[in-house]
Amino acid sequence: xxxxxxxxxxxxxxxxxxxxxxxxxxxxxxxxxxxxxxxxxxxxxxxxxxxxxxxxxxxxxxxxxxxxxxxxxxxxxxxxxxxxxxxxxxxxxxxxxxxxxxxxxxxxxxxxxxxxxxxxxxxxxxxxxxxxxxxxxxxxxxxxxxxxxxxxxxxxxxxxxxxxxxxxxxxxxxxxxxxxxxxxxxxxxxxxxxxxxxxxxxxxxxxxxxxxxxxxxxxxxxxxxxxxxxxxxxxxxxxxxxxxxxxxxxxxxxxxxxxxxxxxxxxxxxxxxxxxxxxxxxxxxxxxxxxxxxxxxxxxxxxxxxxxxxxxxxxxxxxxxxxxxxxxxxxxxxxxxxxxxxxxxxxxxxxxxxxxxxxxxxxxxxxxxxxxxxxxxxxxxxxxxxxxxxxxxxxxxxxxxxxxxxxxxxxxxxxxxxxxxxxxxxxxxxxxxxxxxxxxxxxxxxxxxxxxxxxxxxxxxxxxxxxxxxxxxxxxxxxxxxxxxxxxxxxxxxxxxxxxxxxxxxxxxxxxxxxxxxxxxxxxxxxxxxxxxxxxxxxxxxxxxxxxxxxxxxxxxxxxxxxxxxxxxxxxxxxxxxxxxxxxxxxxxxxxxxxxxxxxxxxxxxxxxxxxxxxxxxxxxxxxxxxxxxxxxxxxxxxxxxxxxxxxxxxxxxxxxxxxxxxxxxxxxxxxxxxxxxxxxxxxxxxxxxxxxxxxxxxxxxxxxxxxxxxxxxxxxxxxxxxxxxxxxxxxxxxxxxxxxxxxxxxxx
Numbered sequence: 001x002x003x004x005x006x007x008x009x010x011x012x013x014x015x016x017x018x019x020x021x022x023x024x025x026x027x028x029x030x031x032x033x034x035x036x037x038x039x040x041x042x043x044x045x046x047x048x049x050x051x052x053x054x055x056x057x058x059x060x061x062x063x064x065x066x067x068x069x070x071x072x073x074x075x076x077x078x079x080x081x082x083x084x085x086x087x088x089x090x091x092x093x094x095x096x097x098x099x100x101x102x103x104x105x106x107x108x109x110x111x112x113x114x115x116x117x118x119x120x121x122x123x124x125x126x127x128x129x130x131x132x133x134x135x136x137x138x139x140x141x142x143x144x145x146x147x148x149x150x151x152x153x154x155x156x157x158x159x160x161x162x163x164x165x166x167x168x169x170x171x172x173x174x175x176x177x178x179x180x181x182x183x184x185x186x187x188x189x190x191x192x193x194x195x196x197x198x199x200x201x202x203x204x205x206x207x208x209x210x211x212x213x214x215x216x217x218x219x220x221x222x223x224x225x226x227x228x229x230x231x232x233x234x235x236x237x238x239x240x241x242x243x244x245x246x247x248x249x250x251x252x253x254x255x256x257x258x259x260x261x262x263x264x265x266x267x268x269x270x271x272x273x274x275x276x277x278x279x280x281x282x283x284x285x286x287x288x289x290x291x292x293x294x295x296x297x298x299x300x301x302x303x304x305x306x307x308x309x310x311x312x313x314x315x316x317x318x319x320x321x322x323x324x325x326x327x328x329x330x331x332x333x334x335x336x337x338x339x340x341x342x343x344x345x346x347x348x349x350x351x352x353x354x355x356x357x358x359x360x361x362x363x364x365x366x367x368x369x370x371x372x373x374x375x376x377x378x379x380x381x382x383x384x385x386x387x388x389x390x391x392x393x394x395x396x397x398x399x400x401x402x403x404x405x406x407x408x409x410x411x412x413x414x415x416x417x418x419x420x421x422x423x424x425x426x427x428x429x430x431x432x433x434x435x436x437x438x439x440x441x442x443x444x445x446x447x448x449x450x451x452x453x454x455x456x457x458x459x460x461x462x463x464x465x466x467x468x469x470x471x472x473x474x475x476x477x478x479x480x481x482x483x484x485x486x487x488x489x490x491x492x493x494x495x496x497x498x499x500x501x502x503x504x505x506x507x508x509x510x511x512x513x514x515x516x517x518x519x520x521x522x523x524x525x526x527x528x529x530x531x532x533x534x535x536x537x538x539x540x541x542x543x544x545x546x547x548x549x550x551x552x553x554x555x556x557x558x559x560x561x562x563x564x565x566x567x568x569x570x571x572x573x574x575x576x577x578x579x580x581x582x583x584x585x586x587x588x589x590x591x592x593x594x595x596x597x598x599x600x601x602x603x604x605x606x607x608x609x610x611x612x613x614x615x616x617x618x619x620x621x622x623x624x625x626x627x628x629x630x631x632x633x634x635x636x637x638x639x640x641x642x643x644x645x646x647x648x649x650x651x652x653x654x655x656x657x658x659x660x661x662x663x664x665x666x667x668x669x670x671x672x673x674x675x676x677x678x679x680x681x682x683x684x685x686x687x688x689x690x691x692x693x694x695x696x697x698x699x700x701x702x703x704x705x706x707x708x709x710x711x712x713x714x715x716x717x718x719x720x721x722x723x724x725x726x727x728x729x730x731x732x733x734x735x736x737x738x739x740x741x742x743x744x745x746x747x748x749x
Contacts, residue, residue: 054295061302068309086312093308105297143233147221150235150253157239165192184250210236231257318350334361396483399424411490433458464705466492511562518555525551574615582609588623604645613724614702622698625691626661633665640664655723664714676708
């Protein structure tokens with residue numbers, strides 16, 4: 001209950017209630033002061049109320065001023081925005097309000113003292129006395145005139161009887177211009193009467209004082225108020241009767257006083273009485289006026305000070321709100337709305353601020369929605385890129401890597417994400433097998449190709465890789481320069497599978513078509529020999545023997561060719577095991593040294609060679625094909641030499657062994673060099689063209705790569721095979737990409 005009462009008082013003290021109460025008190029005080037100054041009697045009666053009201057108004061003003069002053073001091077100590085300007089406005093308003101009031105108060109005091117003193121001048125008092133004396137003299141003259149006239153008329157009634165008196169009175173009243181003539185007996189009884197106004201039935205009677213004066217022999221004249229008709233001059237005279245009628249008679253005449261003379265007489269009499277009263281209260285009147293003026297000055301000054309605080313606060317309220325709103329906007333709160341209290345320029349400024357913050361809030365919401373949409377799109381693109389099987393790289397014009405996906409690192413065998421916002425050349429420097437990819441991208445960027453497509457071969461940690469790369473130039477968005485997005489796929493397995501399938505189908509069909517007629521031909525030749533050779537003449541038998549022998553020999557050659565076709569066409573299983581490549585090379589070379597004593601075979605084997613995980617039988621077949629080709633290339637070359645070398649190399653994260661077979665057979669023609677490892681490509685008249693194709697197939701089965709080149713005096717075939725950990729299991733011939741994936745999984749495990 002107490003808290004509710006305090007809250008109510010606080011609300012009343014801070015709202016419009018104090019201002020309304022103050023206005024009521026000031027108006028009441030001013031009204032009472034203005035009313036009290038008209039008369040000393042009213043001033044005395046209203047003095048207590050006047051004092052209470054003015055003290056209450058002064059206390060209320062002092063309380064309001066103290067509250068505003070305390071609030072201003074507290075705000076100045078806390079360095080609230082707008083306090084300095086508020087204090088300046090308060091001081092300015094107080095100076096502007098108090099200065100003219102003080103000047104007026106000073107001159108008003110002097111004016112009141114001099115003005116009141118001027119009221120009581122001797123000439124004014126003498127003038128009032130003369131005016132009263134003049135009025136009295138005029139009335140005395142009038143009364144003497146009507147008395148004389150009435151006395152003259154009374155002599156005319158001395159011979160008139162009571163019966164004729166009414167008729168005589170009418171004529172005499174008209175002659176005297178009197179309002180009423182009445183004839184009384186000496187005892188006061190009415191004998192006859194004549195009046196100008198017929199409304200009155202009863203004539204005006206004579207009072208005892210008049211009768212007493214007449215009995216003493218003195219005529220009466222005076223001013224008397226007659227009923228509701230105002231002042232009249234009453235004249236009463238004795239009539240000396242000449243007739244022996246009895247007692248003396250009395251004639252009373254009433255003469256009206258003019259209304260203007262009546263008013264002037266009353267005014268002069270009232271003014272003289274008031275003047276005498278003021279003259280008596282001269283000093284109290286001065287004090288009352290000075291007190292009234294001082295109270296008005298005090299209340300005016302206090303009101304001015306309070307109005308200064310109130311006006312400054314009301315004027316600074318929108319500015320303070322603007323400061324707070326500006327600070328809120330600076331802090332990032334764009335939903336701030338300021339209260340609109342006025343319709344002036346400050347109100348227009350507040351409305352403009354609210355419109356500005358509203359538009360900024362809308363723009364911020366739109367930006368946030370755009371950012372959210374962009375984040376959603378980015379997250380969507382990240383999910384899409386993360387689950388793409390293709391590698392994606394986004395690069396700037398300076399080859400700075402901006403974006404990459406997980407597939408790019410898996411294909412290249414590199415953690416590409418560590419090179420974000422770094423030049424792609426750093427990746428090529430640290431991982432040499434990716435140099436070719438970086439060179440191709442840089443070349444197309446330099447040429448300014450909007451779209452391009454190119455197939456390239458890398459030899460990475462997983463061995464030989466065929467990448468299909470596609471590049472698209474990015475548009476320039478605003479100040480951000482465009483770049484290029486590169487999408488690449490590991491098509492090693494696809495290319496190899498397509499090539500193997502094509503050549504395998506060709507080899508299978510050729511083997512089938514050739515193999516079918518070979519057996520009948522051979523059987524037919526052998527039957528001819530058995531049936532006719534013994535019965536023919538020696539000469540014909542010799543011809544038949546040579547012919548059938550040639551047929552059988554060529555059939556055997558064709559069978560060897562069919563066997564080679566079948567080996568190339570079928571998909572054999574490879575037995576992966578630990579292989580010592582140097583030992584395998586020595587075994588194969590020893591076989592050829594025993595078979596071909598004229599062949600100058602040499603070996604340069606790296607003693608630090610690691611063991612390989614490969615199929616020793618397939619590698620032995622690879623060595624036989626390479627050495628056999630080298631021997632055939634040096635058949636007719638004097639001082640021919642064939643060398644086989646091995647070594648272990650390390651490029652970035654890739655560790656591999658290199659097998660190199662060189663000969664001095666004169667080299668390979670440019671026409672054959674480009675397609676040397678394709679099936680049916682050979683320079684020998686009797687060759688099938690499958691030897692090097694099988695070599696390439698074996699190398700690719702092991703995840704390696706092979707290349708041929710001309711060297712001074714001959715040619716060289718270089719094979720690179722990746723070094724992998726031992727797995728000790730038999731595997732089928734699989735695609736290179738599957739093999740690479742399994743190897744990575746094993747390494748991660």
